[in-house]
Amino acid sequence: MERSNIMNYRIISFYGILAIIIGILVGAVDTVFGRILIAVSEYRDARPQFLLPFLAIAGLVIVFAYQKFGKNTAKGMGLVFSAGNTQEEEIPKRMIPLVVGGTWLTHLFGGSAGREGVAVQIGATVGYTFGKRLPFYDAKRIMLVTGMAAGFAGLFETPIAATFFALEVLAVGRLDYRSLFPAAIGAFVASYTSHFLGLEKFTYSLDAEIAVTFPFIMKLLVLGIIFGVVGGLFAKALTDTKKWLAEKLKNPYQRIFFMGLGLSAILLVLQMGRYSGLGTNLINASFHNEAIHGYDWILKAVLTILTLAAGFQGGEVTPLFSIGASLGYWLAPFLGLPTEFVAALGYASVFASATNTFMAPIFIGAEIFGYAYLPYFFTVVGISYVFNNNRSIYTGQLNNFI
Amino acid sequence: MERSNIMNYRIISFYGILAIIIGILVGAVDTVFGRILIAVSEYRDARPQFLLPFLAIAGLVIVFAYQKFGKNTAKGMGLVFSAGNTQEEEIPKRMIPLVVGGTWLTHLFGGSAGREGVAVQIGATVGYTFGKRLPFYDAKRIMLVTGMAAGFAGLFETPIAATFFALEVLAVGRLDYRSLFPAAIGAFVASYTSHFLGLEKFTYSLDAEIAVTFPFIMKLLVLGIIFGVVGGLFAKALTDTKKWLAEKLKNPYQRIFFMGLGLSAILLVLQMGRYSGLGTNLINASFHNEAIHGYDWILKAVLTILTLAAGFQGGEVTPLFSIGASLGYWLAPFLGLPTEFVAALGYASVFASATNTFMAPIFIGAEIFGYAYLPYFFTVVGISYVFNNNRSIYTGQLNNFI
Known part of the structure; x- marks a missing residue:
């Protein structure tokens, strides 16, 4: 069987096994992040009048932490895109504690925000950290996408959506299949991991009568x-x-x-x-x-x-x-x-x-x-x-x- | 609202309406092709011993037709890819009768072959014929993809699969979303058209007990x-x-x-x-x-x-x-x-x-x-x-x- 440039079976299999490890790691971190975030939100909802007034103070703490320890991580998702698309910048591991802590604070004091940015940054950092050590062509990007898929999947427990999100979000208007195999494995493993560790999934069984006219x-x-x-x-x-x-x-x-x-x-x-x-x-x-x-x-x-x-x-x-x-x-x-x-x-x-x-x-x-x-x-x-x-x-x- | 290069709402809507027309046309031609093909196949299955011996003669007729009238259409799907990817070659309308007739002969005399190549060539020719008259950037390619989607959808009555087939088949490893909207409309319209005109759809309701272990x-x-x-x-x-x-x-x-x-x-x-x-x-x-x-x-x-x-x-x-x-x-x-x-x-x-x-x-x-x-x-x-x-x-x- 002739050797194709990057997609030979041995590298594919290697990526697949690495994706399992990334999926378990990212799913576990997602669970810690997500479960505490839900606890924080419930704690706030029980006493908003005591917490919401201090949002500005929490903000100062967040900015201080990023300024003091953040290096280039304050760019957040922007840094992920930059690392994925131009490969010029490093993603340091400190991105994870900063964005996790900042998000807990934001939610504890009542800011209106999401959580997927955190999960994707967790996944991207883990994937990138593995990828930059690999000697294969485009490995950094492939592992970054794998990590992003795992991050999204671990949080929402929707592995197929997560795979596509990671594949299509870096570039608009096309779906790059190169990272498909490790991204899908990372997403499924992360989703099972966080489910196993008790992170709840939002699901609603739709039951609507539809007549196509x-x-x-x-x-x-x-x-x-x-x-x-x-x-x-x-x-x-x-x-x-x-x-x-x-x-x-x-x-x-x-x-x-x-x-x-x-x-x-x-x-x-x-x-x-x-x-x-x-x-x-x-x-x-x-x-x-x-x-x-x-x-x-x-x-x-x-x-x-x-x-x-x-x-x-x-x-x-x-x-x-x-x-x-x-x-x-x-x-x-x-x-x-x-x-x-x-x-x-x-x-x-x-x-x-x-x-x-x-x-x-x-x-x-x-x-x-x-x-x-x-x-x-x-x-x-x-x-x-x-x-x-x-x-x-x-x-x-x-x-x-x- | 600012004007983006090709995707402004007026052009999108224009493509959408054109896709309806292409869908109806292609769905109708698909139906004629597909229903006669099924009749031809049943006719052959009833008396293979009288038809199969003449496959070589049918072949001579096919080659003669392409040599005499075919221009560049003997390349078949190759011509579709060439027109889609490099835009250097014309797709003449005569491609439709040639490939339809050639396929009926192939099947009547017992060759082992498919039919989607015909449907896609029908759609591609119709789409291309519209597209080459449009003054918009990349219109030929967008209408070609729309026609391919309609062709596949009209034959198999699987419009979502057909949309993706047309979007991803021209180029491996990525899914180009640019033609998504007209391709999807063309596919759904063609699918409904051929269904309405009585082309049968293969479908099988799977009912298997699966335990994910x-x-x-x-x-x-x-x-x-x-x-x-x-x-x-x-x-x-x-x-x-x-x-x-x-x-x-x-x-x-x-x-x-x-x-x-x-x-x-x-x-x-x-x-x-x-x-x-x-x-x-x-x-x-x-x-x-x-x-x-x-x-x-x-x-x-x-x-x-x-x-x-x-x-x-x-x-x-x-x-x-x-x-x-x-x-x-x-x-x-x-x-x-x-x-x-x-x-x-x-x-x-x-x-x-x-x-x-x-x-x-x-x-x-x-x-x-x-x-x-x-x-x-x-x-x-x-x-x-x-x-x-x-x-x-x-x-x-x-x-x-x-």
Whole structure:
């Protein structure tokens, strides 16, 4: 059998075995991070009035830690993209404790943020640390992608979505299959590891009666466009706000402190922390028919943007799930469709349009809400992906739409 | 809203509407082609002894038609790849009647061949004919991909698989999302059109009890590697045999005539045409527990390679389905797994490894055998895709694994 350049069977097998180790490691770290994060969130939800006022102080601690110990890690996901796409920068191991600690603090004191950024940075750091020691062509990038897949999968326990997320997120508009095999193994192993270690998975068994008619298809088109535009605008608003704030308040201590003060006030006034944290409260309300307001998704979006632009840590994805779900819940009656069905479509599609990914959101939909609905996720996610005006919260993505 | 280079909303919408027209046209042509092909196959199966002896004569007619009227269309799929990837060559409309007629003749007289090559060439020609008149950047390629998706979808009525097939088949190792929106619309419209016009769809509702254990995962790994190696070897053998025959018998009349004589003899001797045609007989036998022999998949592979290398028309995909299904059926008892489950995995995975595609086969599996089994198709198809040694029956594919 002739030897092909990088893909010969021995290297493939070696990557596969390494991916098992990375998956176990990353799944374990994800579990520690994720379980403590849930505990922290519950602790805060029980006494928001005592914790939310101190968000600004927590911000100062986060900035201090990054300034003192962070090296180049303050760039966060930007550093992951940079290491993946140009391979010019190092990812130091200290990225993990910094982003984990910063995120716990952000959530303990009520910032509105996600958690996938942390999981992906954990995975990327572990993968990169292995990859840079390997003598193979492109090993750093392949192991980085493997780690990212493991990180995402360990946190959300959606291994297929995680594999695609890692494969497609570094570069927009194409899916690079080179890392497929180790990334999938890393994702499945990490997912089983964190499940075994007791990290809970959000899943909802959708049971909606759907009749595919011409008006129904038109409604899916409308939903896809709305979710696409909302996600695209979220990405643009986040990028613009970050840039604008960084110019207005050049000192990062001042930026996080003054923004933190303002956020504390707003978050407390708005129903005592309803918009603090991950947004899982809005997701649960959307799927269990509790009170969701037409303005919920807007406030969650605005407060997440302000929290992250101020310099707090976490990520965007779980807030995006909650924005999409509550927007979908609110839109459903206008279109005469089952609320949980539209909430599920929004859950996946706003994630798609804000991150400029296509396959990962389809499988988020399938792995969380059931494979039987995959064709609808394919349709609405696809339209959202196309109608987001090619924007992304990850500004380090390589754009292949030229 | 700023104007992005090619993906602004007006062009997207224009492509979408054009894709509807292409979908209807291609779906209709697919239906005419497909229904007559099925009638031709049934006619032959009723009296193989009177038709199979004349395969060589049919071959002379095919070569004569291509030589006399064909211009550059004798390259078939090669021309589609060339037009898609380098954009240097024209696809003339006469490609459609030539490939359709040639395939009917091939099947009437018992050649072992497929049909997807025809459907894809129909779609590609229609798409290209629209695309070359459009003033937009890359319109020819986008409409070509749209047509290919419509062609595949109209024939097999698996629109999601068809969309991915068209997106990923032109270039190996990546999935180019640029044509996603029109390709998906073209595929769904073509699929509904041919369904509406009465083209039958092969579908089998899988109902296998699966328990995910460690030995089970190891069995999937073994299956993936076997299907990967078999598909890769099929691609290599087809390419090598084509090249070798073209050198040994430079005159295409001689090549198709003498090969046709030999094929007639072999096909008649081997159970009166069991290996003639599409191979749907082997597929049906695999899923309805009729007699499948351990050598069925080998003979089907060899005879398909000889038929196509001789210069007969059709394609490879349905024979690949039948090779995979009968190989899977035969392997199942050795692994202690349900036969129809392994046959379904083989159906999708040998297609994956021989065409070097990944997403399309996963969705072939889901759209034909049920979405509930998608994670298993993902796993086994993924392994096959990785272990095919990066070969493909489509030698015109751009290879991105450098």
